Amino acid sequence: MFRDLITQEVLEIIKQDWKHLVLVEIEGLKDPSASEGYARWRDLATSAMPCVRVKSPQTIEEPIKRKRVNNEEELRRQVEKLRIELSKSRKDKAILEEMMLKEDKKRTFLDEQIQSRDVRITKLELKLGEEKIAKERGEKELRGMSLDWMQSYSEPKAMKIDFNDCQVSAEYY
Numbered sequence: 001m002f003r004d005l006i007t008q009e010v011l012e013i014i015k016q017d018w019k020h021l022v023l024v025e026i027e028g029l030k031d032p033s034a035s036e037g038y039a040r041w042r043d044l045a046t047s048a049m050p051c052v053r054v055k056s057p058q059t060i061e062e063p064i065k066r067k068r069v070n071n072e073e074e075l076r077r078q079v080e081k082l083r084i085e086l087s088k089s090r091k092d093k094a095i096l097e098e099m100m101l102k103e104d105k106k107r108t109f110l111d112e113q114i115q116s117r118d119v120r121i122t123k124l125e126l127k128l129g130e131e132k133i134a135k136e137r138g139e140k141e142l143r144g145m146s147l148d149w150m151q152s153y154s155e156p157k158a159m160k161i162d163f164n165d166c167q168v169s170a171e172y173y
Contacts, residue, residue: 005074006071
């Protein structure tokens with residue numbers, strides 16, 4: 001029920017004190033609140049328990065051996081344990097910080113690579129746009145040239161027809 005070490009030690013002291021019951025008998029003093037059967041019950045209970053009989057509070061036949069809880073020792077143990085845990089935590093923290101620095105360097109390197117690739121992609125897109133424009137201009141010029149060629153090809157025929165018509169008219173006149 002009690003998991004705290006200090007509480008367990010205090011409970012152990014209480015147990016030891018109950019094992020060494022001290023009865024103090026003062027002659028002539030009778031407790032008016034006790035019933036008549038109490039004395040008999042007490043005598044039976046005390047005979048079952050090891051106890052020290054004392055005639056007066058000043059004289060004790062056997063000294064009680066009590067385990068003293070040395071809170072200072074327990075606190076020192078706890079402080080040492082906490083120091084060890086703190087040392088481990090500091091080492092873990094240093095390792096984590098080192099890992100974070102490495103990861104930050106990796107992240108920075110990858111960000112730089114992404115940016116350089118974005119710049120290259122943007123340049124390629126611009127170049128592709130320029131090439132599309134040049135291709136469209138070339139296609140327009142090609143269409144225009146093919147129209148001119150078709151016109152220039154059909155023009156001599158038309159001129160020949162006109163020339164033939166003129167010749168026929170000249171011969172007629």
